[in-house]
Amino acid sequence: MNIATIKKRLTLVTKNNQESTSRGDAHTFWAIVQKEFSDYISSWRIIILLAIILLTCVGSLYTAVTTIQDAANASENAEAIGRDGYLFLQLFTMSDGTLPPFITFVGLLGPLLGIALGFDAINSERNKGTLSRLMAQPIPRDYVINGKFVAALLINSLLFFALGLLVMAFGIIILGIPPTAEEFFRIIAFLLLCIVYIAFWLNLGILFSVVFRQPATSALASMSIWLFFAIFFSMIINLVAKPILNSEAIASLDDAIFRQELIMNLQRLSPNYLFSESTTTLLSPSIRSLGPLTMEQTVGAVASPLPLSQSLLLIWPQLTGMIAATLICFAIAYLLFMRSEIRA
Amino acid sequence: MINPIIQLENITKKYDEQLAVNHLSLSIEKGEIFGLLGPNGAGKTTTILMMLGLSEPTSGSISVCGWNPTRNPLDVKKEVGYLPDDVGFYQHMTGWQNLIYTAQLNGIPKEEAEKRANDLLQKVNLVDAADKKTGKYSRGMRQRLGLADVLMKNPSVIILDEPTLGIDPEGVRDFLNLIRQLNEEEALTVLLSSHQLHQVQQICDRVGIFVKGELLASGNTESLGKQLFLTAPFVIKVIANPANETLIEKLKDIPQVHRIEKVDNVLELYCEEDVAAEISKVIVESGSALYEIQKKDFGLDEIYHRYFEGGEKDEHRHDKKETNVGNEK
Numbered sequence: 001m002n003i004a005t006i007k008k009r010l011t012l013v014t015k016n017n018q019e020s021t022s023r024g025d026a027h028t029f030w031a032i033v034q035k036e037f038s039d040y041i042s043s044w045r046i047i048i049l050l051a052i053i054l055l056t057c058v059g060s061l062y063t064a065v066t067t068i069q070d071a072a073n074a075s076e077n078a079e080a081i082g083r084d085g086y087l088f089l090q091l092f093t094m095s096d097g098t099l100p101p102f103i104t105f106v107g108l109l110g111p112l113l114g115i116a117l118g119f120d121a122i123n124s125e126r127n128k129g130t131l132s133r134l135m136a137q138p139i140p141r142d143y144v145i146n147g148k149f150v151a152a153l154l155i156n157s158l159l160f161f162a163l164g165l166l167v168m169a170f171g172i173i174i175l176g177i178p179p180t181a182e183e184f185f186r187i188i189a190f191l192l193l194c195i196v197y198i199a200f201w202l203n204l205g206i207l208f209s210v211v212f213r214q215p216a217t218s219a220l221a222s223m224s225i226w227l228f229f230a231i232f233f234s235m236i237i238n239l240v241a242k243p244i245l246n247s248e249a250i251a252s253l254d255d256a257i258f259r260q261e262l263i264m265n266l267q268r269l270s271p272n273y274l275f276s277e278s279t280t281t282l283l284s285p286s287i288r289s290l291g292p293l294t295m296e297q298t299v300g301a302v303a304s305p306l307p308l309s310q311s312l313l314l315i316w317p318q319l320t321g322m323i324a325a326t327l328i329c330f331a332i333a334y335l336l337f338m339r340s341e342i343r344a
Numbered sequence: 345m346i347n348p349i350i351q352l353e354n355i356t357k358k359y360d361e362q363l364a365v366n367h368l369s370l371s372i373e374k375g376e377i378f379g380l381l382g383p384n385g386a387g388k389t390t391t392i393l394m395m396l397g398l399s400e401p402t403s404g405s406i407s408v409c410g411w412n413p414t415r416n417p418l419d420v421k422k423e424v425g426y427l428p429d430d431v432g433f434y435q436h437m438t439g440w441q442n443l444i445y446t447a448q449l450n451g452i453p454k455e456e457a458e459k460r461a462n463d464l465l466q467k468v469n470l471v472d473a474a475d476k477k478t479g480k481y482s483r484g485m486r487q488r489l490g491l492a493d494v495l496m497k498n499p500s501v502i503i504l505d506e507p508t509l510g511i512d513p514e515g516v517r518d519f520l521n522l523i524r525q526l527n528e529e530e531a532l533t534v535l536l537s538s539h540q541l542h543q544v545q546q547i548c549d550r551v552g553i554f555v556k557g558e559l560l561a562s563g564n565t566e567s568l569g570k571q572l573f574l575t576a577p578f579v580i581k582v583i584a585n586p587a588n589e590t591l592i593e594k595l596k597d598i599p600q601v602h603r604i605e606k607v608d609n610v611l612e613l614y615c616e617e618d619v620a621a622e623i624s625k626v627i628v629e630s631g632s633a634l635y636e637i638q639k640k641d642f643g644l645d646e647i648y649h650r651y652f653e654g655g656e657k658d659e660h661r662h663d664k665k666e667t668n669v670g671n672e673k
Binding site: 027028031032035039042043128129130132133134135136137138139140341342 | 427448
């Protein structure tokens with residue numbers, strides 16, 4: 001078949017589509033998103049989770065603010081501290097030890113939110129008998145899963161931008177120091193990172209909601225994966241690391257660096273680790289490298305914080321890795337859903 | 345000539361190695377109510393899903409409203425309303441909201457959708473419950489809301505999968521009347537699957553009997569009887585006293601009588617033609633007292649019993665008949 005006929009066919013097909021369902025398609029898709037969005041907003045589990053996240057963030061913000069204020073009061077030249085120390089960013093990372101800082105909370109509760117948004121996306125529709133009714137409507141099948149994903153992502157982005165901007169606003173009011181443009185963009189980048197991270201857990205939840213028929217099973221499955229990475233994974237890595245990093249076995253410097261990097265890369269298999277690595281890099285510009293550095297490498301380096309572009313470059317692999325994991329989860333969920341039988 | 349609105353040709357569906365639907369051919373005319381009748385697990389739902397393009401046939405071709413559901417599922421779904429057997433609604437939304445959501449998915453403009461929703465709620469008699477959350481609906485109400493939901497898109501065909509399951513008798517009657525009414529008023533084509541024969545018999549123009557993925561017979565109830573029991577389409581029930589061997593022998597001499605089953609004083613004669621008059625004559629002449637003679641109608645119930653009970657063990661059916669006759673003698 002030559003290209004001309006294919007082209008003709010294609011234009012014919014698109015014309016047909018335009019005639020029949022030109023505006024309707026986008027319209028119905030957003031109808032689904034809208035419905036899912038309002039479902040989430042009005043569902044108790046999301047409200048409770050949002051409340052918990054909000055409370056913990058307020059708590060950590062409070063401790064950060066008091067710590068910063070104490071430090072500022074103790075110092076003679078408060079303005080200098082603000083300029084050099086990226087004081088504003090410390091709102092997110094600082095803590096006096098009573099409560100973990102903001103980023104730790106987000107790293108811990110974010111996955112829970114993602115799982116809560118995703119774990120019963122498909123199987124609850126199936127169990128309530130609404131899926132077959134939905135499938136009998138003139139909508140492409142993927143609208144259902146895409147719509148749910150988009151709605152959950154919207155909730156997630158909305159929440160984190162609101163939260164981030166709120167923290168910034170409080171910071172300005174309480175500390176009286178406006179963020180610099182760089183700090184602002186770092187925070188925005190941090191928020192985007194949070195959204196990607198939570199999107200990963202959301203997609204994991206959606207994947208399990210396609211695989212398992214019972215919402216309880218998929219919730220438990222996703223939570224156990226979360227627990228595994230949050231608690232046990234680092235323990236296991238420590239266990240593995242002990243013999244590898246045994247000083248007696250290390251023969252040379254290269255060997256030592258190699259072993260160190262091996263352990264790090266093993267840790268990087270965990271999305272939690274990737275997230276904490278990249279958030280700390282983003283919010284602490286003084287971090288210059290994520291791997292071990294030899295003395296030779298640091299010789300001649302200017303001891304100043306990195307600019308945003310360099311920090312981003314530093315975490316680029318982490319970021320792409322996380323996005324890839326997110327997409328893989330979604331792709332598997334999508335494929336399984338498209339191929340699944342729609343009968344009750 | 346009327347073109348069939350639903351046409352299935354030689355459809356086969358295999359799940360792994362199991363044959364769910366086996367070389368099914370079926371055509372449904374515009375404006376009729378067709379009943380798909382069969383026991384659970386006969387492949388009714390599979391067939392329906394294939395008509396909607398929700399499941400792909402292993403082989404064969406389907407045409408619904410002129411479209412191939414496998415290739416143009418959206419065009420088919422625009423024309424066809426489907427009520428699944430256990431229809432569910434979003435429980436936190438009211439009945440009215442559920443209908444509006446369906447309208448949105450069908451791309452119906454808002455004002456029109458609201459008008460239609462109100463009309464349909466009136467039609468299915470749910471106006472009072474329109475603002476109640478569907479989680480609180482009873483089974484019968486859900487089913488009626490399901491019908492309204494199916495009609496939101498203004499379909500030309502509606503497919504109802506076991507629509508009367510789990511509703512009380514009164515509710516079933518109302519529901520079936522509603523379907524009949526819709527069929528008459530709006531020239532809707534209705535395909536209805538069920539294993540409840542009386543109901544199917546009440547409203548269907550034609551019935552297809554479906555067992556183990558095969559369509560055994562189709563037609564109206566009368567012709568079904570003939571199709572399924574070619575040899576003895578009539579059953580005449582006789583109560584006579586004494587109903588002894590000589591009487592049975594004499595009755596057997598009537599050429600149209602195929603076989604006789606005896607339970608106490610009640611005789612059931614399976615005949616080729618309606619020979620009630622002759623039977624009564626024979627009985628009276630033989631000196632027995634005739635208490636009752638009754639022509640048994642071929643309700644679907646009868647068909648069901650006679651067919652499916654045998655259908656379970658298809659291959660033995662023939663033998664069983666023979667032995668019965670033997671016993672009678």
